[in-house]
Amino acid sequence: MPTIVAFETISELFENLVAKYEKSDKTAFAFKPSADEPYKTITWSEVRDDVTAVASYLLQQDVRKGDRVAILSENRYEWAVVDLAIQSVGAINVSVYTTLPAAQCEYILKNSESKIFFVSTGIQLKKAIEVFDNCEDLKQVIAFDEPKVQDYIEKEYVKLFDTICTAGIKAEPQQSEKLKSRKKNIKPEDVATLIYTSGTTGKPKGAMLTQRNIVSNVKAAHDAISIGESDRCLSFLPLCHSFERTGGYYAMIAGGAEIYYAESVDTVARNMLEAHPTIVVSVPRLFEKIYNLVKKNVEEGSAIQQSIFNWALNVGEKYWHGKRGLVSIQKAIADKLVFSKLHDRTGGNIHFFVSGGAALPAEIGTFFMSAGLNIIEGYGLTETSPVMCCNRYGEEKMGTVGKVINGVTVGIQRLDDNKIIAQISGEDYPTELTSEPGEILNRGPNTMKGYWKNDEATQEMIDEDGWLHTGDVGRFVDGRLEITDRIKHMIVNAGGKNIYPGPIEDMFKTSKWIDQLVVVGEKQPYMAALIVPDFEALENYAKQNSISYENMDDLLGKEAIVNLFSKETRSFSKELASHEKIRDFRLLPNEFTVETGELTPTLKVKRRVIEDKYGHLIEDIFKDA
Template sequence: MPTIVPFETLPELFINLSKKYKGAGKKPFHYKPTTDADYQPIDWDQVTDDVYSLAAYLIERGIEKGDRVGILSENRYEWAVVDLAIQLVGGINVSLYTTLPPSQSAYILNDSGAKIFFVSTGFQLKKAVEIFDECEAVKEVVAFDEPKLEHLQEEKYVRMFDDVLLEGGKHLEDHKQTIKDRVKAVEPDDVATLIYTSGTTGKPKGAMLTHNNIVSNVKAATQHIYWDDNDRLLSFLPLCHSFERTAGYYAMISSGVEIYYAESVDTVSKNMPEAKPTIMISVPRLFEKMYNLIVKSVEEGSDTKKKIFNWAVETGRKYSEGKRGLVTLQKKIADKLVFDKLKERTGGHVRLFVSGGAALPPEIDTFFQCAGMNILQGYGLTETSPVMAANKPGQEKVGVVGTIIQGVTVGIKSLENGELLAEISGEDYPTDKSSEAGEILCKGPNVMKGYWNNEEATKEMIDDDGWLHTGDVGKFDEGFLKITDRIKHMIVNAGGKNIYPGPIEDLFKTSKWIDQIVVVGEAQNYMAAIIVPDFEVLEKFAKEKGLSFSNNEELIDHDEVRDIYKKELRSFSKDLASHEKIRDFRLVPNEFTVETGEITPTLKVKRRVIADKYGHLIDDIFEDD
């Protein structure tokens, strides 16, 4: 649906929403004060008061138009207040991932020149205090939560968020006209935020996203995918990433959707039944985990349970293909016996799953479609604000990332000679257009202004014709965009064959024995893999077989365990070309995590980190080759 108020900049969005909902009792945000508490609502009048108070405080502290303000926080109400206040005074939001170490946090603060630094918990405040002296531009740190360690609060430059709001409220009358003038002064081409890349290679780069970048993307997304003021969203992907920022925040409030904040990424399964969301925006990892839990449950059950499950999936497939009559009755039975239990885990009200950030394995996409819980895959980059393409409700197609959104043009460039093979815009849509694979390019109002203080990197990303080079490989398939993999992820084997590991890894992720997998084999005669087992499944197997172990290292060292993975590799590799087959592997005892550095905050694998960390295992695989 169209957005519910007119706006060309983010401060205009806030102003017009505040006017529309004044005194109406509309509750845009919900939070849990404690783990055991129910969700508490916050209405627009409270939001308006808090944002104006903080805006007055920022002005009082000398924040001018174009100044940068840092935020290091999990998704929560205060994050939204800070962001909206920054936009109201014409500032630039610089958001940091909470998982960043102090050194990287300091780098971003110094690179951006942030003047005030907002942090959430005592843990994040400790990080801010540690790096404060290194960050010359930062004059003040504002903490959302009272720290347990009193000495952190004793620093002269540390203020508490509640105190800041009170102080800002006292100065609001003095600065009301200034705020009005600042809002009018914000132009669509002004930078609204710096979103720093997660730094899988080299130092993080700050993508400059303008008001027009974000606003155009919000409007196009809300036209492409329908949501309205009857919907509610559970927010858990990092707000410092453009996917959640645009799709899970600005697009939601601009359509009247109410946002419920998950307590953390780890509590999503607990918070879904509490919040009862109608919309879930996620990355594939959530759907992979849900799928694997179901598969485990079925395989551990009786033969009768397995037969019922397989029958239900087949019935769901027929129904999703449009078959009706007897199939309609069978689908109702399948829902009651199998799929309703899955829906209950999500709170029982989800009507729209949206997946982005990485490719969704086709088998998992198909399963959710059979369950009547269709997932809309989308595609984009931080640098494209982020949405370039997405599936539409009722027009979903497995294995593709959908059609191009309005205002955006996507091109496919030959990897061999650089020729433009095809291009499609969101306005003039050919439903039968297909092309060969090549690098995906993008043009449109969603393309970033460039990288902050980095003209060289900007020129590498955006060419003289205005095409942004994504670094992704894809093609058009009857008008739909299909992603193959990242160019930089491409493996060239000893025989010169180009192999993209992503689709291979997606295939193996459907195994109940495999939690995470990374394919390796650059310049080698065959492909191999580093595998993180699903230790819950593996431990159960070991106990049933009487295998002794006291830790994961001992568990994966058993011959019986290795035999399982040899069989899995042979079984799954049957569907792969000869040069893609996984012929050897090594098991590792620890999960790839953000904290240990193997994956990004949006759960993408850092291949170089894994190649370095497990280089000895990779060398061992190919040692005698």
């Protein structure tokens, strides 16, 4: 489906959307002023006024074309306003994750040589003040929220967002011609943003994404997926990540869709009921949690309820695979008896979910598709702007990330001799092509310009022929891309066998007892796992079986609990090859989180951090091996 307006740059997208909708009451964005209040909608004419005010202020502060302006904020309306203002003046948006500590924020600000720093809450402002004196290029900090501690705003370099908007409105007459000139001179090859890789190791690198990188990806996404004026997207993944930036922001407004901001990641379930979205862009973690919750509720129900649910799931899967006739009648009954409740919990209007950022376990994807909640899974990297492949609506095949998008070529390079053994361009669909596994490569207009001030890392990532090396292993299956794992995540056991932990971990995540799991066993004779249990399920089990305990550590040490997980790991391991089976484990009393350092801001596992943190447990597992 084509975009709602024509454009070659993000600024042009914004200008053309304003021209189309400024005389209407069309909603552009919506947010909740507080938890107890309903969503407040913002029209495109209001967006135009706010963006113009901020852009005028940036010009007044001598922000020049190519200057870097940083944002440290949760998803909110002000984020979009500032971003569109940055794009309008030809500057570069430097996005910073709110979960980063002050020291890492300082590194990004210094590396990018950012000139102005927008921050959201008092917590984020505190970080900015802590590092300001160490960032010689930084001239000003602008806070979205008025800080509760007044000492903060006594700093001369700290301004409030409302104050600079007022100043920008006053400056508009003097800056009007300059703003027009800036917009006119923005070129597709100009860098639009620096997105710093969250990275599981080493210092973050700033991927330079140009206007062409992002625009080509937005248009290719519209070629593959239908996004229109009747759609509403609930936004909660970090906007400083390219998945949400392109998929949940630019691609949405390019179709005329409305963007409703969730209050936080923790309130998504409630906000879906309030916003009634038609599209939700998420990482697999959300779907895993919903799946495990439903599975747990079913298993706690009566035998009749379980039978009805399993029947409904079977009918739903048949319907998804194209069977009609009697199945259509059965599907209507299944929807009314079973699936309607799940649809209601997601707001009742879901057209489809989009999943990315990590592999979606096929069993979980199949469950949602059978329930009539389509999940379109895609694949890509920050460095590919980000989409390389995606399933199309109505053509979803779980276990794959779909077909290559238009304009992009994906290749498979054999690991042992670096020979490219297969490649598909987006305009071609050789459904008969199945290849052996190898490293996934990307070439096309979505390939980043390079890493900011890091030619060495750029040359490691992009070879002389223009192929970007993803570091992921995969293969084509009937013309669709199937991801195996990350090359650097590969475990080599004591016998020299190569083991990819990702698929094993995805399989175990479907257990109602397991919330998170990391496979370990480098240079060891067998595989083992560090397991974070589903604590709620475990506590219910303890209650039902009269197991008394003082705290979670005490509960996890109980023989009955250890036996429960022993049985579960043996059951799942039956599906694995001998060298992949999980033969031992340790239970952890705390979940992996971004705040405690085990997860990246996009919820990917930091294996080295976990292996270091729980090295004593890993050593204990293999001490007699």
